[in-house]
Amino acid sequence: MxxxxxxxxxxxxxxxxxxxxxxxxxxxxxxxxxxxxxxxxxxxxxxxxxxxxxxxxxxxxxxxxxxxxxxxxxxxxxxxxxxxxxxxxxxxEPAVKPAVAYCKEKGKKVLVLATSLTLREEKFSKLVHRLDATEMVDTIALGALVKFAEQFEFDTLAVNQYLEKKFAPLDLSDYGAVVLGCTHFPLFNNVLQQLFTKETVFFDGxxxxxxxxxxxxxxxxxxxxxxxxxxxxxxxxxxxxxxxxxxxxxxxxxxxxx
CATH class of the missing domain: 3.40.50.1860 (Rossmann fold)
Incomplete structure (x- = not known):
């Protein structure tokens, strides 16, 4: 095949x-x-x-x-x-459905990481609405991670500083699940997992x-x-x-x- x-x-x-x-x-x-x-x-x-x-x-x-x-x-x-x-x-498709199901049991929120185009598409908003999860799903566009990945930068100082700045407004302990809504993002698993609690579960599709x-x-x-x-x-x-x-x-x- x-x-x-x-x-x-x-x-x-x-x-x-x-x-x-x-x-x-x-x-x-x-x-x-x-x-x-x-x-x-x-x-x-x-x-x-x-x-x-x-x-x-x-x-x-x-x-x-x-x-x-x-x-x-x-x-x-x-x-x-x-x-x-x-x-x-x-x-x-971003693995929002299993992440929402998991967090409803845990009483936690879901954080979806994706590109800006994915997040502003009606398809994404309809998915969240269909799951009745609007109040428990937060999103962050991390488009620069794509550029870092294409330069083969996965755990550099620049990558870590970028992520710390993007996540600074959030209390990351609020999230029971993180959805990696871009196929580039699993390449940063090691860096991302260090920023969240050990109990946080990562989902991708x-x-x-x-x-x-x-x-x-x-x-x-x-x-x-x-x-x-x-x-x-x-x-x-x-x-x-x-x-x-x-x-x-x-x-x-x-x-x-x-």
Whole structure:
């Protein structure tokens, strides 16, 4: 089976990492649109066009399915594009539902971390409203983390100072759960977890998305590959990273998840 992954940069590697564990016998094509990142600062129409370009490429190489491994791209384009392609397109959704369920039992609040575009989308506000969780869900846009990640800065002084400044107005002990609403953010797990209490649980939507992908492929009767391999497609940027950079990040993340 041939599975495409689409993201603005390296964030989708956190989703691909889970795919390698759940669906190890597949050929993966990872499309990183670094030429246009960060998506969180773009307009909805711009992001939609970037995603369509990526999906057109996936159609050309005849993939069996695509994961839009980017919350921002899913919010801006996922629903609109699904009807245009013959292959299944699986998107990302912030794991607000399980986080809210967990915190209702604990009497705690939920903090959602995402890009500004994801947070201002009607899709997100409707999700929170549908869960009757408006009063218990707080949000913070952390778009700069995407830029730090693309520079391979995950635990630098600048990263720590940025997070401390963003979180300064909050009492972090109020939160029983943190939702990582951008696929770049799990790359900062170690730094983020140090800022919250040990009891705080972190949620992201990667495992749910990959389990959904596995179910769809099984329903379609797609046969696994005889051997697994990964191909990286990186759009031109000012300083395009190499396959080696991406493979190092992916390998480190796979080793960090259980």
């Amino acid at each position: 041939k599975i495409g992954f689409f993201d603005s940069g390296i964030g989708g590697l956190t989703v691909l990492g889970h795919a390698l564990k759940i669906l190890p016998f597949a050929d993966y094509i990872y499309y990183a649109d670094i030429e246009h990142l960060p998506y969180g600062e773009k307009t909805k129409s711009e992001v939609r066009q970037y995603v369509q370009n990526g999906m057109d490429y996936m159609a050309e190489i005849k993939v069996d399915a695509v994961v839009i491994a980017c919350n921002t791209a899913t919010s801006a384009a996922g629903v609109k594009l699904r009807k245009n392609y013959s292959f299944p397109i699986i998107g990302m 990667s495992v749910g998305a990959i389990n959904h992908l596995a179910d769809i492929l099984e329903q379609k009767g797609v046969a696994p590959s005889l051997d697994d391999k990964i191909k990286f497609v990186i759009t031109n940027g000012k300083l395009p990273p190499s396959d080696v950079d991406y493979k190092k990040i992916l390998q480190a993340y796979v080793h960090s998840i259980h």
